[in-house]
Amino acid sequence: MHYTDFEDIAEQRLRRIEAAINFREPDRVPLNLPLDFGFRARWYGITTYEFFFDYEKAKKAIIKTATDFPTDFPPSTIIGSGLLIGFLLKDYPEIAPLFGALTGPMHDILRDKYTRWPGRELSPNAGSFQFIGGEFMRADEYDKFVENPSEFMAEVVVPRAHQSLERPGSAEAMAALIRAALEGLKYIKFTDSLINELAKLGYPSANATALTLVPLDFLGDYLRTIPGVLLDLRRKPDKVKEACDALMKNLPYRTFTFKPISSIMIPLHLNEYLSPKLYYEFYWPYLKNIITSFYNRGIRCHVAFEGRHDAYLESILELPKGWGVAFFEKTDVRKAKKILEGHTCVMGGVPPTLLLNATPSEVEEYVRKLLEEVMPGGGFILATSAPIPAETPPENVKSVIRAVEKYGVYRR
Numbered sequence: 001m002h003y004t005d006f007e008d009i010a011e012q013r014l015r016r017i018e019a020a021i022n023f024r025e026p027d028r029v030p031l032n033l034p035l036d037f038g039f040r041a042r043w044y045g046i047t048t049y050e051f052f053f054d055y056e057k058a059k060k061a062i063i064k065t066a067t068d069f070p071t072d073f074p075p076s077t078i079i080g081s082g083l084l085i086g087f088l089l090k091d092y093p094e095i096a097p098l099f100g101a102l103t104g105p106m107h108d109i110l111r112d113k114y115t116r117w118p119g120r121e122l123s124p125n126a127g128s129f130q131f132i133g134g135e136f137m138r139a140d141e142y143d144k145f146v147e148n149p150s151e152f153m154a155e156v157v158v159p160r161a162h163q164s165l166e167r168p169g170s171a172e173a174m175a176a177l178i179r180a181a182l183e184g185l186k187y188i189k190f191t192d193s194l195i196n197e198l199a200k201l202g203y204p205s206a207n208a209t210a211l212t213l214v215p216l217d218f219l220g221d222y223l224r225t226i227p228g229v230l231l232d233l234r235r236k237p238d239k240v241k242e243a244c245d246a247l248m249k250n251l252p253y254r255t256f257t258f259k260p261i262s263s264i265m266i267p268l269h270l271n272e273y274l275s276p277k278l279y280y281e282f283y284w285p286y287l288k289n290i291i292t293s294f295y296n297r298g299i300r301c302h303v304a305f306e307g308r309h310d311a312y313l314e315s316i317l318e319l320p321k322g323w324g325v326a327f328f329e330k331t332d333v334r335k336a337k338k339i340l341e342g343h344t345c346v347m348g349g350v351p352p353t354l355l356l357n358a359t360p361s362e363v364e365e366y367v368r369k370l371l372e373e374v375m376p377g378g379g380f381i382l383a384t385s386a387p388i389p390a391e392t393p394p395e396n397v398k399s400v401i402r403a404v405e406k407y408g409v410y411r412r
Contacts (some may be wrong), residue, residue: 009202013072017381021325021345025378029371030410032347032383033397038127038390039070040065040075048390049119052079052083052104055190063197068396069397074203077191078256081101081115081131082211084161084222087252088154098184104129106187109179111163114222115353127390130399136160137223139232142239146246157223158364159342175382189254211265212253214287215244220270229270233278240282248286263324264294265302272307272330284315291323298323305331313339313353329385347381349374350400355384360399367403375408382408 008290012027019026033244035043041051044061048165051058058079066075083102090096102110104117107129114134118126137145144151159165164176195205219240220229233239236263255261266287274283301324308330321343328336328348336346349370354363367382374380382404388397 006200006202010199010204013202014204016072020378020381021380023321023342023345025376025410028410029375029399029404030375030381031404031408032219032381033069033071033400034076034384034387035065035069035397036128036387036389038125039388039392041125042084042227042390043068043394047118047124047355048128049104049117049124049255052118052129055186055194059190059194059197061202062194062390063106063169063261066201067199069394069401074198077194080106080187081129082221082254083110084112084114084153085110085158086254087218087222088150090253090255091252091357093255093258095181096255097180097188097258099161099183100254101187103187105183109144109164109176109183113161113163117254128387131221132143132400133221134161135223135225135228139224139228139236142232142236142243146242149243149246161222175256188257209257209259209263210253210255210261211267212251212290214268214270214283214290215247216240216282216286217267217269218247218252219243226270226273230337231271233274233282237282244282244286246287251290258279263300263302265304266290267304268306268309271305271309271312276311279312280315282310288318291319295320302327305329318341319344321355325381327383333371333380334342337380341377341379345379345381346374348385349350349382351383352384352386352388352392355388355396355400360393360395363396363399363405364403367400368407371404371407375410 014028016026016028017169020030037051038048040061041048041090044064046061062075078101079337080101080103083099083106086096086099089099100114102112107117107120114132116130116132117122117131122130155168159168165173167173203339207229217231220226224232229240237383246366253264271279271283292303303324304327306329309328310331313336323344325347326336326340329347331350333346350367354366371382
């Protein structure tokens with residue numbers, strides 16, 4: 001196949017995605033099947049530890065699964081977690097991407113306390129790394145945080161969260177930061193090379209180039225833990241509100257490339273844990289502000305509405321029409337499509353548990369019935385509602401691909 005053929009395929013896939021986002025009917029329903037890291041490693045024949053700690057092997061594993069399980073979306077080039085330091089550097093675009101992702105080697109260098117990795121704290125064949133978070137800000141330190149969030153995180157939180165940085169200004173800490181920057185450069189080179197290889201397979205460069213969090217999620221993930229921030233909402237709601245407001249004044253986000261931001265990913269964590277009263281006071285106003293602000297700058301958001309978001313579906317209609325993509329984990333996409341049709345592009349629909357336990361024919365029948373209900377009128381992207389686990393029978397993944405090719409075509 002000539003390079004121009006790959007360009008044509010990439011353009012076709014991109015047009016398909018854009019049509020769905022803009023509520024038009026493409027040639028067929030766009031498909032996104034995020035494979036978990038363990039699935040990619042197993043399919044290529046390496047351990048998950050090798051996948052995370054050897055960029056060359058990771059690239060080959062990603063290329064092989066992207067070839068053998070083709071979809072419309074390129075596989076994510078982010079093979080790590082969120083690096084706390086990266087949130088502090090958004091005003092330094094010349095170096096911020098070097099600290100965008102917390103990879104396996106970066107974990108070894110910084111010795112962070114908020115993740116666990118295969119071949120380190122976990123078995124070499126664990127399905128993925130684990131983000132466990134940590135309490136790096138005490139409940140009595142809200143005032144100090146609100147006074148200057150960036151300064152407090154740089155001087156207090158970062159040293160507490162990374163063993164190699166516990167003594168700021170020490171030779172050990174300076175050496176760790178230099179090593180981390182050099183490792184970040186290796187990772188950037190890896191992602192650039194991977195993107196080029198994926199382009200040769202006909203994948204568009206449609207990955208999100210930045211990630212941000214709702215202030216309450218940032219507090220829960222990186223500062224207070226989720227149980228901690230939920231207690232704070234009861235015991236000191238005014239302090240939590242002040243902290244959320246302070247974060248919004250200088251919204252932290254992580255960039256993964258040196259290119260201008262074209263889209264931004266927002267994973268939601270605490271949305272399912274909050275009562276309607278708390279959600280509409282401490283969560284929704286900030287999420288709405290973030291999405292609208294980026295939309296007004298010409299940047300679309302891809303929001304992962306994790307957990308059950310049924311109670312708050314109609315509030316999404318308060319956002320600008322065509323603001324981006326709403327990905328749903330547990331909320332029924334049939335219900336979401338009916339409420340949001342013509343306003344918000346909906347993504348999801350295939351539970352990974354189905355792929356784990358069903359037969360290929362059962363998977364195909366499920367996809368057929370789902371598409372029959374949700375594909376008319378466009379505005380829908382079929383995807384699994386969570387990454388596909390390593391233990392998933394490969395034939396079930398291929399069954400989804402075949403079903404979309406068979407039943408997802410729009411008749412002209």
